[in-house]
Amino acid sequence: MRTSIATVCLSGGLVEKLHACSDAGFDGVEIMDADLIGAMESPEEIRALCARLGLSIDLFQPFRDLEGVADDVFADNLRRAEAKFAVMERLGADTILVCSNAGTATIDDDDVAAAQLGALADAAAKRGIRIAYEALAWGRFVDDYRHAWRIVQLADRPNLGVCLDSFHILSRGHDPAAIEEIDGDKIFFLQLADAPALDMDVLSWSRHHRLFPGEGDFALTDFLAHVLRAGYTGPLSLEVFNDTFRQTDVVRTAGHARRSLTWLADRTAAANGWTDDLLGEPQVARGIDFIEIAGADLTAVDETLERLGFAFGGRHRSKRVRLWTAGEARIILDEQVRDETPRLTGIGLMVDDADAAVDRAVALGAPAAFRRTYAGEQELRGVASPDGTVVYWSDRPADTSWITEFEGGSPGSGACESGVVDHANVGYRWQDFDEAVLFASSVLSLTTQSSADVPGPQGLVLSQVMRTEDGVVRLPMNLAPPTAPVPDRHVAVRCDDVVAAARAARAAGLDFLRIPENYYDDLAAQFDLDPDLLAELRELDLLYDRDGSGGEFIHFYTPTIGGVFFELVERRGGYDGYGAASAPVRLAMQRRASASA
Numbered sequence: 001m002r003t004s005i006a007t008v009c010l011s012g013g014l015v016e017k018l019h020a021c022s023d024a025g026f027d028g029v030e031i032m033d034a035d036l037i038g039a040m041e042s043p044e045e046i047r048a049l050c051a052r053l054g055l056s057i058d059l060f061q062p063f064r065d066l067e068g069v070a071d072d073v074f075a076d077n078l079r080r081a082e083a084k085f086a087v088m089e090r091l092g093a094d095t096i097l098v099c100s101n102a103g104t105a106t107i108d109d110d111d112v113a114a115a116q117l118g119a120l121a122d123a124a125a126k127r128g129i130r131i132a133y134e135a136l137a138w139g140r141f142v143d144d145y146r147h148a149w150r151i152v153q154l155a156d157r158p159n160l161g162v163c164l165d166s167f168h169i170l171s172r173g174h175d176p177a178a179i180e181e182i183d184g185d186k187i188f189f190l191q192l193a194d195a196p197a198l199d200m201d202v203l204s205w206s207r208h209h210r211l212f213p214g215e216g217d218f219a220l221t222d223f224l225a226h227v228l229r230a231g232y233t234g235p236l237s238l239e240v241f242n243d244t245f246r247q248t249d250v251v252r253t254a255g256h257a258r259r260s261l262t263w264l265a266d267r268t269a270a271a272n273g274w275t276d277d278l279l280g281e282p283q284v285a286r287g288i289d290f291i292e293i294a295g296a297d298l299t300a301v302d303e304t305l306e307r308l309g310f311a312f313g314g315r316h317r318s319k320r321v322r323l324w325t326a327g328e329a330r331i332i333l334d335e336q337v338r339d340e341t342p343r344l345t346g347i348g349l350m351v352d353d354a355d356a357a358v359d360r361a362v363a364l365g366a367p368a369a370f371r372r373t374y375a376g377e378q379e380l381r382g383v384a385s386p387d388g389t390v391v392y393w394s395d396r397p398a399d400t401s402w403i404t405e406f407e408g409g410s411p412g413s414g415a416c417e418s419g420v421v422d423h424a425n426v427g428y429r430w431q432d433f434d435e436a437v438l439f440a441s442s443v444l445s446l447t448t449q450s451s452a453d454v455p456g457p458q459g460l461v462l463s464q465v466m467r468t469e470d471g472v473v474r475l476p477m478n479l480a481p482p483t484a485p486v487p488d489r490h491v492a493v494r495c496d497d498v499v500a501a502a503r504a505a506r507a508a509g510l511d512f513l514r515i516p517e518n519y520y521d522d523l524a525a526q527f528d529l530d531p532d533l534l535a536e537l538r539e540l541d542l543l544y545d546r547d548g549s550g551g552e553f554i555h556f557y558t559p560t561i562g563g564v565f566f567e568l569v570e571r572r573g574g575y576d577g578y579g580a581a582s583a584p585v586r587l588a589m590q591r592r593a594s595a596s597a
């Protein structure tokens, strides 16, 4: 698999971008005309730099508004094209992307389009240049790849082919299966982009919201399989217009981009029984082994967990680390850090083959994380995720012998004995969010569940749930408001009787997140609730949700300690959500609590 990336995906100047692409391991680049125009370096210098960096210039782009125009306009278009061909000769680029006319086309006639593209191809042929014709989703008369292919066939020039771009095809809902009807050697170029399913005008969607493969909702493995079955042998190239990636660190984004292609090639090969590009077998998590919270002083967390009914699992015999458990929910408190406010720093997952999980993660470019272990202690292998959170894997059935490394534990209050980690809700800075989604899909083998916007006091919070099919591991991921100093994260523990657990916690002196009276008035209006249940919810600051099939969710929150808080939840009757309807209340109350703190 040869890989390439359009320079438009990245932030910075052209030279910086090229260095980053090379460092990330790309084989080639698509040079955007605007990036070259804005560079001090001459085309010859860029050519030499690419050669030195081991990058081929796979495409020069875009050339706009060529075909479907009157003769005088076309004559001027040819003049423009000749000037760009001359630049390409200096760059040493042999393929130019020509977008279907979205601006100046006045003639809706395939014969005219084919004649004009043919004339362009003949001019290009004199310089050994190839034309890759791409149907833009918003093209004036040509907005479908099948139409572009018909015109290319009509023109019938050896140096004229199509460029396929997953965004233009999948955004319009065009069936990609017909790609297999195109001659493989007439697919001159392939551009890949994912995107979230949005209901908006396609041009804005394309220019601002494209994502790297594995981060959005497009069925890209199917798409790529059609292209490869057609016989395409050129590079897999990323063309992702995205406002975030054009602002984030160029080296990091290039690495992130490269990982998305490794993942896509692996998943496509696996889905089709191909052996090329295969990484190791994905390891789907069978459960959460533990959650790790680190901070310089975690005594407030100890107190909260104790009042919640957790059992003290003891102190680690060789480190400043403590363990708390509620049934199968295990929380590790790590005080081996300096000057840090408490935050969720690690997740332990149980898989069938922990070594395979680590190897696959490393193959996907995740840096291995090591923790200091002493003789007789269980070695934990893991990797750092892009934002620094460490993921550890252990073999299932749970090899929980590490628990015996903790000494001096004592039982809990009992209300939480049925506990298990229901979900870990992880907030990310805007710079980290998309990369975190890709990490969860590629390295953690979690699948994306539809995203939602949750209204909060600082604007809408984008929430994207990543989970295993069976729901044993659930990670709702939130894009924190840009002003949040540390994105909040919380651990939700599920138990059989959250009302009893809330009562016990209240009796033990736990402060709950206060919920306003207005919320309960609204609940009564929304759901025809049993008055006793409503009174109980109100008394205990519990939140409530009900789904369409009668499943119910009852939950409450502890106050926030540094960057972390806890939630206790109970699911009844197969409720599968996260109480999204009450999230605005929670966010508003947390803001109020932090303002008065």
Ligand SMILES: O=C(O)c1ccc(O)c(O)c1
Residues within 6 Å of the ligand: 061, 062, 097, 099, 134, 136, 165, 191, 206, 207, 239
């Ligand atoms: O948004 C555009 O104009 C544009 C340009 C070139 C492309 O390859 C593309 O997919 C979109």
Ligand SMILES: [Mg+2]
Residues within 6 Å of the ligand: 134, 165, 191, 239
């Ligand atoms: Mg494109």
